[in-house]
Amino acid sequence: xxxxxxxxxxxxxxxxxxxxxxxxxxxxxxxxxxxxxxxxxxxxxxxxxxxxxxxxxxxxxxxxxxxxxxxxxxxxxxxxxxxxxxxxxxxxxxxxxxxxxxxxxxxxxxxxxxxxxxxxxxxxxxxxxxxxxxxxxxxxxxxxxxxxxxxxxxxxxxxxxxxxxxxxxxxxxxxxxxxxxxxxxxxxx
Numbered sequence: 001x002x003x004x005x006x007x008x009x010x011x012x013x014x015x016x017x018x019x020x021x022x023x024x025x026x027x028x029x030x031x032x033x034x035x036x037x038x039x040x041x042x043x044x045x046x047x048x049x050x051x052x053x054x055x056x057x058x059x060x061x062x063x064x065x066x067x068x069x070x071x072x073x074x075x076x077x078x079x080x081x082x083x084x085x086x087x088x089x090x091x092x093x094x095x096x097x098x099x100x101x102x103x104x105x106x107x108x109x110x111x112x113x114x115x116x117x118x119x120x121x122x123x124x125x126x127x128x129x130x131x132x133x134x135x136x137x138x139x140x141x142x143x144x145x146x147x148x149x150x151x152x153x154x155x156x157x158x159x160x161x162x163x164x165x166x167x168x169x170x171x172x173x174x175x176x177x178x179x180x181x182x183x184x185x186x187x188x189x
Contacts (some may be wrong), residue, residue: 001179004134005025005104005137005143005146006143007188008090008170008177008183008187009187012040012046013040013042013043015038015043016039019131020038025027029061030061030121031061031062032058033058033059034058037058040148051184053168053169053171054167055165055167055180056177058163058164061160063096063099063155063160063161065123066155066156067155068152069152069154070115071102071131071151072115072125072150072151072152073123073124073148073150073151074087074121074123074147074148075114080089084174085184086146086148087147087173087176088146088147088179089164089166089167090142090143090145090149090164090165091142091145091162091163091165092164093143094158094162094164096158097157097158098138098156098158098162099139099156101136101139101151102154103134104131104132104150105131105134106130106150107130107131110131112126112130113125114127121147131150144176150152169182
């Protein structure tokens, strides 16, 4: 079975002060965050022990309740992926009761368009008729999520905030299989 989302459990609090999440502005969908202002150095050390670094610009996503996000595949920089259709992020979801992340396959003869976010991050954008739904799952705190294929988030009756990190090994993004192997001791069962 192909994995799209794997829940993790760390014995270290990943954030210095989790209350910062309540200060996130609600006027845009995507924000850049400060790695060293928000992430606990002990958590970064744990990642270092796993021979991982973190891409230096975490992102924060804000979705209003009862919202279906844009279907897209991440595309930060294809030169740091072994396979530009298989790479992960670590997402920390706050609030968002009944929200799910959805994954899609691309229909034959479909071309994506490039979308530039409010932070300047490019992604491949797809219309609903260009993709076929293949999986939906609730994203925990935290979870490894597949972002190299088309995906989006559908929120329930509560706003959702997501803090997202991109783990790197040898300056390359991790595939889902690599991430599962590296984070095996931390996978929730």
